Amino acid sequence: MNEKNIYYWQKVVGDRPIDMNIQDIRGAVSEGFKSESTNYKQKLVYNLLETIRNNDQKEFFYILLKAINKPKKDYTLLLEQLNKSYDVMPEEVFTNFAYTVVIGIMATYDGGEKNE
Amino acid sequence: MNSIDQEEIHDHIDFTGNWFMDIGILGFINLMEEVYGWNLEELRNKIKNEPEKVYYGYFPLAYIYYNLMKQREKNLKETNNHELPSPKDYHNILGVSVDKKQIFEESWKFIEKNYSKNGRIQLSSSNEFYYFHNFLFFQPKWKKEKQKSAFEEILGLKNLEDDVLVHMDRTVSKFLPSKEEFPNISYTGSLITNHTLQNIVSHSTIFVLTFPLGFIYLMNEKDKEENRRTMFYSSNMEFSYKINKKIKQMVERSTEKKESIFTVAWEAIIDTLTELKSQWALENMYLVSYNLEENQKLINVEYIGIPKLQAAIIMDDTIRENLNKYIPYRKIEGKIKWKWLIQEFIKGNLLYPTIMNHLYLVLNKDAKLSYSSSLYSLLLDSKILEFKSKKEKSQIFSPDYFDNFKSLIKNIKDEISFTSFASGLINQISESAETKNRIARELLGTLKSNNKNMFLNILLKNLNENKELSSNRNFYNWILEKIISNETSFEMYGLILIMNLLRREKNE
Numbered sequence: 001m002n003e004k005n006i007y008y009w010q011k012v013v014g015d016r017p018i019d020m021n022i023q024d025i026r027g028a029v030s031e032g033f034k035s036e037s038t039n040y041k042q043k044l045v046y047n048l049l050e051t052i053r054n055n056d057q058k059e060f061f062y063i064l065l066k067a068i069n070k071p072k073k074d075y076t077l078l079l080e081q082l083n084k085s086y087d088v089m090p091e092e093v094f095t096n097f098a099y100t101v102v103i104g105i106m107a108t109y110d111g112g113e114k115n116e
Numbered sequence: 117m118n119s120i121d122q123e124e125i126h127d128h129i130d131f132t133g134n135w136f137m138d139i140g141i142l143g144f145i146n147l148m149e150e151v152y153g154w155n156l157e158e159l160r161n162k163i164k165n166e167p168e169k170v171y172y173g174y175f176p177l178a179y180i181y182y183n184l185m186k187q188r189e190k191n192l193k194e195t196n197n198h199e200l201p202s203p204k205d206y207h208n209i210l211g212v213s214v215d216k217k218q219i220f221e222e223s224w225k226f227i228e229k230n231y232s233k234n235g236r237i238q239l240s241s242s243n244e245f246y247y248f249h250n251f252l253f254f255q256p257k258w259k260k261e262k263q264k265s266a267f268e269e270i271l272g273l274k275n276l277e278d279d280v281l282v283h284m285d286r287t288v289s290k291f292l293p294s295k296e297e298f299p300n301i302s303y304t305g306s307l308i309t310n311h312t313l314q315n316i317v318s319h320s321t322i323f324v325l326t327f328p329l330g331f332i333y334l335m336n337e338k339d340k341e342e343n344r345r346t347m348f349y350s351s352n353m354e355f356s357y358k359i360n361k362k363i364k365q366m367v368e369r370s371t372e373k374k375e376s377i378f379t380v381a382w383e384a385i386i387d388t389l390t391e392l393k394s395q396w397a398l399e400n401m402y403l404v405s406y407n408l409e410e411n412q413k414l415i416n417v418e419y420i421g422i423p424k425l426q427a428a429i430i431m432d433d434t435i436r437e438n439l440n441k442y443i444p445y446r447k448i449e450g451k452i453k454w455k456w457l458i459q460e461f462i463k464g465n466l467l468y469p470t471i472m473n474h475l476y477l478v479l480n481k482d483a484k485l486s487y488s489s490s491l492y493s494l495l496l497d498s499k500i501l502e503f504k505s506k507k508e509k510s511q512i513f514s515p516d517y518f519d520n521f522k523s524l525i526k527n528i529k530d531e532i533s534f535t536s537f538a539s540g541l542i543n544q545i546s547e548s549a550e551t552k553n554r555i556a557r558e559l560l561g562t563l564k565s566n567n568k569n570m571f572l573n574i575l576l577k578n579l580n581e582n583k584e585l586s587s588n589r590n591f592y593n594w595i596l597e598k599i600i601s602n603e604t605s606f607e608m609y610g611l612i613l614i615m616n617l618l619r620r621e622k623n624e
Contacts, residue, residue, distance in 0.1 A: 046580065092568075092603075099600050
């Protein structure tokens with residue numbers, strides 16, 4: 001990741017230097033969504049893609065949080081990640097983050113390697 | 117150093133590191149080859165065995181003969197059938213003496229007998245000798261005695277007295293300022309005198325005379341302004357000699373197809389490179405061109421240096437082979453234009469725009485995809501960008517500061533196999549070629565406007581319909597690594613994806 005963006009982000013978050021680990025995020029998302037139905041996930045992905053396209057961060061997180069707002073153990077990792085990285089991000093950071101989430105969901109579709 | 121060694125070095129022919137002298141030396145080699153048919157190796161042997169004969173006998177004979185021959189070629193119709201005797205055909209012109217004065221006397225006898233007319237050696241400053249217009253013995257008024265004396269001065273048989281020869285300035289070399297223009301010591305003329313030069317490079321005055329013969333004449337019928345004499349220069353004599361020879365052959369062969377000298381030179385260099393692996397020479401190359409107007413004004417002088425980075429990379433056989441290709445990249449008024457990748461690369465340009473245009477042509481079915489060359493080009497671009505951004509960050513005392521280009525080449529090669537596999541998976545996105553073309557077109561549009569967000573959006577939207585590919589770990593990890601988290605060169609990898617979409621197995 002570009003240092004400039006990390007720095008910007010750091011400033012917003014506070015005193016801790018935070019690096020966005022794309023693989024961790026992807027892994028946590030996959031872990032969370034692994035037992036949902038593929039059809040449901042495909043629709044969810046379409047909706048999310050639409051919000052990223054418009055750089056609508058509010059809507060993106062609204063949809064994402066609504067989707068994981070379930071009393072399921074699976075989402076613990078993802079919630080941790082979100083807790084760590086959720087913020088109002090500069091556009092490039094947000095798109096990188098958001099597409100990582102989308103790929104994380106898509107990685108769990110039936111027909112491929114489901115388990116990490 | 118004993119005197120014998122000194123003598124040997126004195127007569128050894130090699131480049132000096134001064135390009136002006138070196139071109140003269142090359143011109144000298146060319147002249148001897150033209151007249152006597154000796155190649156570099158033979159000439160070296162001759163100089164080793166009988167240096168006096170070469171410099172004081174064979175040289176003046178060849179120089180004058182060559183000048184007269186050139187005039188004859190020009191006025192072929194006017195001359196009578198009387199054949200000009202070539203010194204090559206006479207074996208005993210120089211006699212047996214080893215004394216340089218004696219040798220010169222013998223050769224002059226031959227010259228007087230065969231090449232003089234009306235009390236004058238018919239030297240003319242036409243063609244390449246125009247460089248020496250009105251210079252010494254080329255002047256029509258000079259009689260043979262005066263001409264001889266000037267020759268003796270040039271050969272070093274007499275002290276240099278002629279002001280023209282003593283001071284090196286515009287009269288002798290068009291690349292130098294004129295006497296008046298030497299700004300620092302106006303009352304002494306040029307600072308560089310031939311006396312000094314002769315101490316450093318023996319026979320330097322000879323090489324002053326052969327300077328224009330180091331060049332190759334490039335004629336352009338359409339644009340007379342573009343007519344010029346060009347030569348390839350590197351500090352390695354053998355390398356320069358071979359390449360200029362090849363350029364000459366190529367120029368002669370392709371009379372109708374007038375390519376830029378840059379292209380021709382590079383084709384010769386690439387050819388020679390496989391024979392002589394001289395990276396050092398490759399890093400220190402120039403194309404020197406000049407064109408003289410009526411009043412002997414220098415019109416065009418060009419120096420083309422090749423960056424170290426590019427030189428190191430094209431030393432690699434696989435990479436060079438893949439770049440050494442012409443690919444179609446544009447269609448203008450129904451005509452396909454081609455671009456030589458290696459030329460773009462050497463100029464230090466990114467290959468990305470060319471490949472993008474190439475892909476547009478492929479998409480519109482105007483050209484066939486050059487998969488391997490495009491892949492190499494794009495990865496080369498991306499790795500160089502990464503390399504440069506890494507270099508910017510690294511400090512002088514950091515361990516990777518002296519990271520040389522070898523690791524870069526290894527990086528590129530590793531990336532080739534990894535990326536061609538992972539990105540090739542995108543072909544599974546659909547069975548239909550039409551769909552793939554549609555996706556490719558949409559993606560190309562986003563890259564054209566450098567819109568990473570839209571690129572990923574369109575890619576993932578289309579990917580979303582294909583469950584199997586979506587969940588292919590190799591594929592999504594590649595996208596995460598090469599496109600999403602890549603800030604320096606995601607475009608190149610994006611283009612590689614598009615290229616794979618356009619790749620049809622049967623066309624390969």
